[in-house]
Amino acid sequence: MSWVSCWGLNYEEDYYLPSWLNKHRELYRSFAANGNAIGQIILKTLERELYLYSNELTEVHQPKDYSGEFVRLFRYPAPKDGKPHITAPTPAHTDATSMTLLFNWQGGLQITKREGQERVDKVDRDYEGEEWLYVPPEPGHVIVNLGDTMVVLSNGVLKSGRHRVVTPPGPQAKFHRYSVLTNLRPANNTPMRALKSDMIPPEEENGETLTAREWSLAKVKAILDRMAAAKK
Numbered sequence: 001m002s003w004v005s006c007w008g009l010n011y012e013e014d015y016y017l018p019s020w021l022n023k024h025r026e027l028y029r030s031f032a033a034n035g036n037a038i039g040q041i042i043l044k045t046l047e048r049e050l051y052l053y054s055n056e057l058t059e060v061h062q063p064k065d066y067s068g069e070f071v072r073l074f075r076y077p078a079p080k081d082g083k084p085h086i087t088a089p090t091p092a093h094t095d096a097t098s099m100t101l102l103f104n105w106q107g108g109l110q111i112t113k114r115e116g117q118e119r120v121d122k123v124d125r126d127y128e129g130e131e132w133l134y135v136p137p138e139p140g141h142v143i144v145n146l147g148d149t150m151v152v153l154s155n156g157v158l159k160s161g162r163h164r165v166v167t168p169p170g171p172q173a174k175f176h177r178y179s180v181l182t183n184l185r186p187a188n189n190t191p192m193r194a195l196k197s198d199m200i201p202p203e204e205e206n207g208e209t210l211t212a213r214e215w216s217l218a219k220v221k222a223i224l225d226r227m228a229a230a231k232k
């Protein structure tokens with residue numbers, strides 16, 4: 001599997017793109033901006049359902065603010081022998097985003113049937129006997145995965161969806177799989193603690209609150225440490 005990510009930090013103004021993508025700068029900008037606009041509609045609905053009355057979710061996901069948001073393109077080569085890959089090309093995980101918008105044309109994305117998962121799994125561990133369901137792409141639709149920061153901001157009222165990508169089923173396996181995703185993430189300085197509302201259970205005070213940037217770096221570090229430990 002190969003992929004390329006472009007961190008469109010503050011994609012309304014200054015951002016760097018590699019030369020091959022810079023030729024399509026306007027397409028890139030409008031893809032990221034439209035993704036954010038779709039996300040804003042979903043966040044507005046969640047604000048209402050969570051009884052948040054002062055734009056607490058939408059105001060920390062504004063394109064003008066610096067955050068860890070990115071656009072990512074994936075290419076999953078078709079297996080040469082036609083047999084499904086033994087290990088999932090994208091292993092099971094929840095996204096460290098607030099919300100991921102995923103565009104793809106082939107199957108292969110799966111969600112888990114497992115219930116009662118931990119609040120936020122810092123290392124995306126594997127669970128024995130976990131059952132998986134395909135999410136077939138529908139023309140004209142985008143797949144939306146809610147991510148871990150929403151779990152933190154809602155103190156567990158919202159859940160992040162655990163998913164993975166395996167070889168596309170049936171005859172689709174003969175073709176390379178491409179996917180394009182964009183996402184929403186809280187502005188870098190957003191405090192990663194539960195928002196206050198009648199729908200959100202109050203959070204226990206436990207010392208220091210990380211910013212969104214510190215919080216996502218800690219998740220990446222936990223995953224890298226786990227991968228290094230698995231190699232030993």
Ligand SMILES: O=C(O)CCC(=O)C(=O)O
Pocket residue numbers: 072074090095100102104109163164165179181
């Ligand atoms: O390639 C895909 O369809 C999904 C990849 C994914 O889950 C991710 O990058 O978080």
Ligand SMILES: [Fe+2]
Pocket residue numbers: 093094095100145163
């Ligand atoms: Fe993901």
